[in-house]
Amino acid sequence: MLSSTPSSPLIPTLTLLLSLPILFFFLAPRFLPPRQIAISLPDELDDLSLFHKAIAMDAANFSRRSTRLPSAKSHLSSALCGPKIAFLFLTNSPLQFAPLWERFFSNATSKHYNIYIHADPSVRIAPFEGVFREKVIPSKRTQRSSATLISAARRLLATAMLDDPANAYFALISQHCIPLHSFNYLYNFLFDLGRLSRNLEFSSYIEILDNEPTLWDRYNARGKNVMIPEVHFDEFRVGSQFFVLTRKHALMVIKDRKLWKKFKLPCLNVDSCYPEEHYFPTMLSMQDPNGCTHYTLTRVNWTDSVNGHPHTYHPPEVSPELIYRLRESNSSYSYMFARKFSPDCLNPLMEIADSVIFKD
Numbered sequence: 001m002l003s004s005t006p007s008s009p010l011i012p013t014l015t016l017l018l019s020l021p022i023l024f025f026f027l028a029p030r031f032l033p034p035r036q037i038a039i040s041l042p043d044e045l046d047d048l049s050l051f052h053k054a055i056a057m058d059a060a061n062f063s064r065r066s067t068r069l070p071s072a073k074s075h076l077s078s079a080l081c082g083p084k085i086a087f088l089f090l091t092n093s094p095l096q097f098a099p100l101w102e103r104f105f106s107n108a109t110s111k112h113y114n115i116y117i118h119a120d121p122s123v124r125i126a127p128f129e130g131v132f133r134e135k136v137i138p139s140k141r142t143q144r145s146s147a148t149l150i151s152a153a154r155r156l157l158a159t160a161m162l163d164d165p166a167n168a169y170f171a172l173i174s175q176h177c178i179p180l181h182s183f184n185y186l187y188n189f190l191f192d193l194g195r196l197s198r199n200l201e202f203s204s205y206i207e208i209l210d211n212e213p214t215l216w217d218r219y220n221a222r223g224k225n226v227m228i229p230e231v232h233f234d235e236f237r238v239g240s241q242f243f244v245l246t247r248k249h250a251l252m253v254i255k256d257r258k259l260w261k262k263f264k265l266p267c268l269n270v271d272s273c274y275p276e277e278h279y280f281p282t283m284l285s286m287q288d289p290n291g292c293t294h295y296t297l298t299r300v301n302w303t304d305s306v307n308g309h310p311h312t313y314h315p316p317e318v319s320p321e322l323i324y325r326l327r328e329s330n331s332s333y334s335y336m337f338a339r340k341f342s343p344d345c346l347n348p349l350m351e352i353a354d355s356v357i358f359k360d
């Protein structure tokens, strides 16, 4: 009898209580930070096993020679018999500029480069064609501003090291990147015969900055003092993830366990975390600051950036003058790549490919 009493407050209360999870479900995304994908133990073990293989292979191929040659050269020793550039494409979409890259590679012999693609398997992407055919490596899910991007880059480095001992430079490229020079120009720049003959060490082109105003927030994005003792604040660095690393530094990156233990921790403050912009510059500046130029070869335009995204170029902006402007740098050499370009820039870029971009 009691339960059927229409005036019982129980029913509305129950209804309200039952609807709370539903309400929460709809409202929660507005209040909670976006969830980060955690890196699972099986994924971690897969990567470790890959890294071990690559490290062992590198030791087998390079150790004997390094007793005779200075170590800097030994890690580029394959240079003596044709070093290669490993192009590491990190994407979660089709490669929108594939035809432009296809043109870029058309002048290169396969003796001078290799291509590897890490493609987020949770996104349906049509099979890659042409020079990109069957170049996808075993990939895992990636998410912006999370340690999954570090994992993906390390997976690409290790796979490329293991695949070909002649891979001497490793260039990380995204689907939004375009080349600013011809393949030959890039190749001759990286494998500068003058440096080789003078026995100078080859440098990695990676941006390493310590003067960003947001650095303190980013350092504490996993919780206060969490990075100690592995990384003290005065060792913490920031820089673009788009690097060109030597084999020596690629090896350092996949050998690292100490910093990874901290950088893989989930971000509590996702909006000021961006682990992929800190892990590589921090690690290399701690281990070999003089072996790095502290400077990236990938131009990006941060003017009027929105939501942590750089300026995205659209078709009306594409012109020969833009390419010339993007090449200009404050360093003694020119930028080799640029980002970000919207997919519909492909046609205007193709129109100036031979007459401007690859004309050197």
Ligand SMILES: *[C@@H]1O[C@H](CO)[C@@H](O)[C@H](O)[C@H]1NC(C)=O
Pocket (backbone or CB within 6 Å): 301, 302, 303, 304, 311, 325, 326
């Ligand atoms: C950078 O982007 C801004 C717009 O956000 C634009 O006005 C400027 O011309 C761009 N700079 C270069 C070098 O393209």
Ligand SMILES: *[C@@H]1O[C@H](CO)[C@@H](O)[C@H](O)[C@H]1NC(C)=O
Pocket (backbone or CB within 6 Å): 328, 329, 330
């Ligand atoms: C060169 O340095 C100046 C001054 O620091 C800066 O305003 C400019 O954006 C830099 N140019 C490039 C291409 O990085």
Ligand SMILES: *[C@@H]1O[C@H](CO)[C@@H](O)[C@H](O)[C@H]1NC(C)=O
Pocket (backbone or CB within 6 Å): 103, 104, 106, 107, 182, 183, 184, 354, 358, 359, 360
């Ligand atoms: C290919 O090489 C020729 C001769 O060096 C050059 O004129 C042309 O621009 C190059 N094309 C590309 C796509 O690199």
Ligand SMILES: CC(=O)N[C@H]1CO[C@H](CO)[C@@H](O)[C@@H]1O
Pocket (backbone or CB within 6 Å): 056, 057, 060, 061, 165
């Ligand atoms: C070029 C070269 O020396 N390649 C060797 C690298 O090491 C692996 C195994 O460790 C050999 O199978 C390759 O022939």
